[in-house]
Amino acid sequence: xxAPRSTWFEKPKYQNVKSLEENALPTGRWTKCxxxxxxxxxxxxxxxxxxxxKCGHHFRIGAKERIRLLADEGTFREKFENIGAGDPLVFxxxxxxxxxxxxxTVKKLKMxxxxxxxxxxxxxxxxxxxxxxxxxxxxxxxxxxxxKIYQAMLLGIKNKCPVVTVAAxxxxxxxxxxxxxxxxxxTCAGLERLGQNRVPYISILTDPTTGGVTASFxxxxxxxxxxxxxxxxxxxxxxxxxxxxxxxxxxxxxxxxLRDHGFVDRVVPRAELKQAVVSLLQFFAS
Amino acid sequence: xAEIKPELALFDFEKPLQPLYHKAEKLMAExxxxxKKLAAVGADIQKxxxxxxxxxxxxxxxxxxxxxxxxxxxxxxxKIFTDWQELHGDRNFRDDASxxxxxxxxxxxxxxxxxQQKGRSTEENIRxxxxxxxxxxxxKALRFFKFAEKFxxxxxxxxxxxxxxxxxxxxxxxQGEAIARNLREMAGLRVxxxxxxxxxxxxxxxxxxxVANKVLMLEYSVYSVISPESCASILWRSSDEKIxxxxxxxxxxxxxxxxxxxxxxxxxxxxxxxxxxxxxAANIRKSLKRELAELCAKKPEELxxxxxxxxxxxxxxxxx
Ligand SMILES: [Zn+2]
Numbered sequence: 001x002x003a004p005r006s007t008w009f010e011k012p013k014y015q016n017v018k019s020l021e022e023n024a025l026p027t028g029r030w031t032k033c034x035x036x037x038x039x040x041x042x043x044x045x046x047x048x049x050x051x052x053x054k055c056g057h058h059f060r061i062g063a064k065e066r067i068r069l070l071a072d073e074g075t076f077r078e079k080f081e082n083i084g085a086g087d088p089l090v091f092x093x094x095x096x097x098x099x100x101x102x103x104x105t106v107k108k109l110k111m112x113x114x115x116x117x118x119x120x121x122x123x124x125x126x127x128x129x130x131x132x133x134x135x136x137x138x139x140x141x142x143x144x145x146x147x148k149i150y151q152a153m154l155l156g157i158k159n160k161c162p163v164v165t166v167a168a169x170x171x172x173x174x175x176x177x178x179x180x181x182x183x184x185x186x187t188c189a190g191l192e193r194l195g196q197n198r199v200p201y202i203s204i205l206t207d208p209t210t211g212g213v214t215a216s217f218x219x220x221x222x223x224x225x226x227x228x229x230x231x232x233x234x235x236x237x238x239x240x241x242x243x244x245x246x247x248x249x250x251x252x253x254x255x256x257x258l259r260d261h262g263f264v265d266r267v268v269p270r271a272e273l274k275q276a277v278v279s280l281l282q283f284f285a286s
Numbered sequence: 287x288a289e290i291k292p293e294l295a296l297f298d299f300e301k302p303l304q305p306l307y308h309k310a311e312k313l314m315a316e317x318x319x320x321x322k323k324l325a326a327v328g329a330d331i332q333k334x335x336x337x338x339x340x341x342x343x344x345x346x347x348x349x350x351x352x353x354x355x356x357x358x359x360x361x362x363x364x365k366i367f368t369d370w371q372e373l374h375g376d377r378n379f380r381d382d383a384s385x386x387x388x389x390x391x392x393x394x395x396x397x398x399x400x401x402q403q404k405g406r407s408t409e410e411n412i413r414x415x416x417x418x419x420x421x422x423x424x425x426k427a428l429r430f431f432k433f434a435e436k437f438x439x440x441x442x443x444x445x446x447x448x449x450x451x452x453x454x455x456x457x458x459x460x461q462g463e464a465i466a467r468n469l470r471e472m473a474g475l476r477v478x479x480x481x482x483x484x485x486x487x488x489x490x491x492x493x494x495x496x497v498a499n500k501v502l503m504l505e506y507s508v509y510s511v512i513s514p515e516s517c518a519s520i521l522w523r524s525s526d527e528k529i530x531x532x533x534x535x536x537x538x539x540x541x542x543x544x545x546x547x548x549x550x551x552x553x554x555x556x557x558x559x560x561x562x563x564x565x566x567a568a569n570i571r572k573s574l575k576r577e578l579a580e581l582c583a584k585k586p587e588e589l590x591x592x593x594x595x596x597x598x599x600x601x602x603x604x605x606x
Contacts, residue, residue, distance in 0.1 A: 086602035088545060089536050093521035112606055143601030150598055172489075172511045174521070177535045178547050181489060181511040182600040185497050188469035189594045196474065212511075214462035215450075215490045220470055234461035234490075235452030239516075243452050253457055263460045 033057050035229075049270045058227050058270055060207055063116045063133040066166055070274050071120035071129060078118040080151050085113060085144045091175040098175040101137065109136055113144040114169075117152045119159065123278030125285055128156045131166040134208070139169035141212055142176040146183025149217060153190030162200040162284055164277060167218035170236075171211020184216035191220050200284045202277060205232050205255065205264065219263070223280055225273065226255035226264045295355075299346050300338055306331045335557040342506070344514070344532035351485050351508040352448075355560040357567070359386060359401025359444040362484060365567035366574065367392050367399065375426060379459065382423035383414045384447070385495070387430040392442075392574065395582075398434035400427045400495055401444035404485075417486075418451035421464035424494045428468050431475055440478040440578055443495040448513065450491035465494040472497035473594050478581035482570060483507045483539075483548070484559075499593050500577045501548045503539040504566065506558050509547065510537035546600060 031042045036055035045052070049069065050059040061069075067076050084106070091098040106112055114136030120129050130152045132139045149165065156163035172180040194201055203221025207230035214234050218224075226232060233240075233253035241248055251257055258264040268276045296304060306327055313324045342350065350356070363370050367390035374381040387400045402419065405411035427443075434441045450461050472479060472495075481498035487509030503509060512520075514532035519525040521534075542548040552569050555562020581589065 082606045084604040084606040086604045088602035089534065089541075091534055093534065094523065094527070144603045146601050147603050174512045174517055174535070176602070177511055178509055178537070178542055179545055179601055181493055181509075182547055182597065184466075184490060185469050185473070185493055185597045186600055188466060189473040189497070189597045192470045192473040193594060195470070212490060215465040215494075216469060217466070219460065219463040219466040233457050234450065234465075235457065239452045240454065240457070244454060248454070252454070258460070261458050261460065263463050 051270050056228065056269065058207065058229055060134055060168070062135060063111070063131040063166075063168075066131045066206075067116060067118075067120070067129065069270070070122060070131075070164070070166075070277065072122060072124065075121040076118055076129070077120065078116060079155065080117050080148045081112055083113065083144050083147050083151075085142055085176075087175075088143070088179050089175070089177045091177070093175070101175070105136055109133065111136060113148065114139050114141075115145045115148050117148045119155070119161075122164070122274065122281055125278065125281035126159065126161040127281060128152050128159065128161060128163045129166075130163070132168040132213070134168040134170075137173065138171075139167075139213070140171060140173035140180070141169060141183050141187075141216075142173035142180045143183060145173075146180075146186045149183075149187045150190040153187075153194045156194055156199045156201075157197045160197075160199065162202060162281055163194060164202045164204065165217060165221075166204045166206060167209040167213050168206045169209055169211065169213035169218075171213065181212065184212050187217040188220065191217055200280075202280055204273070204277070205258075206230050208232070210234065210236050221265075224263070224265050225268050225276060226258065226266070227273070228255060228267050228269055230255040232258050232264070297346065297349055299342070300335075302334050302338065303331060306334060332556060335561075339506070339557055343529070344508075344535065344537055345529040347506055347538055348508050348514055348532055350506045350558050350560075353558065353560045354406070356485055357559050357563040358406075359403045359446060359484065361563060362444060362567050362570060363390065363399060363401060365564065366571050367397070370399070373430070376422045376429055378425055379422045382420050382426060384417055384419040384451075385423035385427055387426055389439075392578065395578065396437075396439050397578075398430050398439050398441045399444070400430055400441065402447040402492075402495070404446060415451060417447045418449060419447060419491060419494070420451050420453075420456050421459040421461050424450075424461075424464035424468050427495050428471055431468075431471060431479075435475050435477050438477060440480070440582060441475070441498075442574065443479065443481045443498065445481055445483045445487050445492045445496055446485035446507075447488045447491045448486050449488035450494065465490050468494045469497055473597065474590055475593075476586035476590060478578065478584070478589055479593070480574060480577050480581070482552070482574075483509055484570075488513065497593065497597060499581055499589055499596070500550070502550045502552050502570075502573055502577070503542060503548045504552050504559060504570075505539060505554045507539065508537040509539070509542050510535055545602070546596075 033052040035057040038054040117130045205226040209232045255267045310327045370390040372388040404417035405414040479498040481496045483503040514528040515525045518527040518531035539551045555565035559566040
């Protein structure tokens with residue numbers, strides 16, 4: 001049961017921290033791994049669950065693909081898909097209005113908001129599943145995501161079945177101002193209800209999970225799993241570098257870093273993720 | 287004479303007051319003082335101050351909320367409560383002086399007080415990390431929320447922080463988990479919680495002690511998901527656009543009230559709390575008295591149900 005000798009005296013090494021942008025899935029037929037620079041066919045990558053064949057780098061995947069990965073085939077039933085963003089502040093930034101931004105994103109992604117919620121079976125165990133979509137305005141949490149996550153919690157209570165969330169978010173959606181901040185409290189209030197009813201909650205953290213989502217429901221799983229190398233933190237790496245005026249150590253704010261500091265239960269490779277969740281569901285069910 | 291205080295540093299938008307302060311200063315130096323003239327200048331100062339403060343834009347408001355002479359948590363605690371005893375530490379890692387916790391009496395009633403505290407001097411600011419809490423501040427606050435619950439005492443929190451500190455150590459000890467846990471635990475706390483935003487309600491750092499049955503907000507304080515400077519640098523690619531960003535973010539108390547984020551706006555003294563700390567404290571005391579009486583009459587289940595329902599109702603969505 002001995003650890004490899006090298007870990008006795010070496011500081012743990014983590015994968016490089018990626019900025020929020022540079023980790024996105026590239027387009028075109030060919031793809032280059034940002035970690036090992038290996039070039040391979042996109043199809044090859046997809047067949048390997050968008051994990052680098054050579055070094056195991058986990059590329060980001062969308063919510064729909066994530067649901068295919070986790071839910072038993074044909075069991076996912078979407079709920080609350082009619083809940084969309086409002087524009088309470090009539091917000092406009094340098095480039096465009098929030099209203100246009102939402103309209104264009106909805107059209108482009110064919111999704112109403114940055115989280116897909118519903119019910120499914122996993123290894124034949126029933127679960128409520130909420131999966132965030134990072135490409136929907138950086139997975140930023142506004143009122144609609146808050147409401148959908150909250151409703152997912154209530155559904156877990158009603159159906160007496162575990163809730164599983166998959167986080168992928170840059171933080172709060174500032175276009176909704178103070179209302180977006182309150183979604184942190186709202187989702188956590190939902191979790192408090194879930195806990196009072198002793199319904200299990202499994203939180204899966206993927207690249208990236210930062211800001212208001214880290215500081216709310218994503219960090220409160222009864223069990224917290226994370227994908228290898230995922231950037232997870234409260235403040236973004238650039239904000240921290242600006243504040244402390246120095247480069248961050250290698251591997252800072254990775255899934256492995258959080259596990260080693262006691263804030264993530266397990267780092268699970270994508271290929272083993274579903275089995276890990278199913279095994280937990282089985283634990284809770286029996 | 288709260289209205290004549292030339293020693294206060296003036297903001298740009300307060301510059302119309304400068305000649306009036308000078309006039310008042312001169313008059314006060316004369317022997318004997320011409321009381322009639324001085325009273326007239328005093329009335330002018332009041333009139334101009336009222337006019338300026340009525341028309342503050344969101345960036346000016348942000349500046350007032352951050353004013354170095356603005357009363358901080360300990361100032362209000364001294365004016366509102368008696369028998370204050372600060373109690374230190376999260377019983378886990380260290381004591382974080384950016385947040386003060388303790389026990390006090392309010393009109394003879396025992397209360398637990400948690401307040402975010404900025405420093406006045408450079409030395410104190412370093413000790414208090416300029417009011418930026420580290421995770422252990424939230425864990426200390428949680429310790430006292432649970433303490434209040436155990437002994438069935440109401441909690442009053444005073445919010446005044448630019449935000450939770452973004453740094454190496456905070457990430458190692460998980461700022462995110464510390465705040466998240468408080469949000470959940472506060473939602474379920476079986477005693478009354480009243481939060482008062484007294485200055486800067488800076489994002490998750492503020493909310494981390496802000497999940498209350500009643501959220502009150504001082505007239506010239508701000509509550510925002512992000513600072514105008516940070517928002518400007520992200521959405522306008524330049525922090526110089528902070529004035530536009532502040533306007534877009536609508537970080538003012540009226541907006542918060544309109545969307546049900548807060549329950550009441552507490553008026554400040556003329557020209558802001560820094561010009562009238564006592565008057566402002568008296569206004570806070572009045573609101574606290576009323577809210578405490580109302581909340582303390584409720585059963586624990588009611589308090590929890592109402593608090594959760596209150597936050598669950600927050601948000602504006604579209605039915606597609
Ligand atoms: Zn690779």
